[in-house]
Amino acid sequence: APRPLLLFLHGQYGEASDAADWSNLVPLAEKQGFLVAFPQGLDDSADADCGTGWNVGAVGGGHDNATCVAAAYSSTCCYQSCRALGACTSDGAGASCGWSSCYNDTAFIEAIVATLETEACIDTDRIFMSGASNGGMMVHAIATALPALFRAVLPVYGSPLTGHTAPPGPPGPAFLQLHDRQDTVIPP
Secondary structure: OOEEEEEEEOOOOOOHHHHHHHHOHHHHHHHHOOEEEOOOOEOOOOOOOOOOEOOOOOOOOOOOHHHOOHHHHHHOOOOHHHHHHOOOOOOHHHHOOOOOOOOOHHHHHHHHHHHHHHHOOEEEEEEEEEEEOHHHHHHHHHHHHOOOOOOEEEEEOOOOOOOOOOOOOOOOOEEOOEOOOOOOOOOO
16 A cells, blocks of 8 residues: 655755754654655755755855855855856855755656655655754745645754745645744744
8 A cells, every 4th residue: 555755855964864863753753654865965065065955946056145154154155067157166154144055856756756656556645744953944945835745744953944945835735834933043
């Protein structure tokens, strides 16, 4: 019988295998009879090691000065895929507040779901997504771009990128947002 699917997205600098370990979702999926997948974000850092992450929906991989405060510029990066698009020129201030690659991660997630539909017998009416930190931000971006694909989404301490995503209205997915009100890294 077709089984529900849960996609879980790791955070910035994260690894899918680590998320599988710390989330405890694999034994829960086995016990409850659903499938769980942990996609891996890309790292095509150019100079500094900026880690893996997700392009959360902004044009040019989030390279938008309007989405950052001045203190963030020292830790922003210009990935190779973004340099190729002209979205940025260097790390730091030249990255224009960028902290992700410029690959189309929405298309990547959509392709994963399509592959699992044909190869793993999933219930297409019960596809769910969650993610932590930058993965939670990507949950917002995907739910905005593909509202009919997911039944429900759960971003965890990952707010939408300011000015680029907004939760879809009906008939979009059900939303449950979990966030610490005292988070100073990704404020709610």
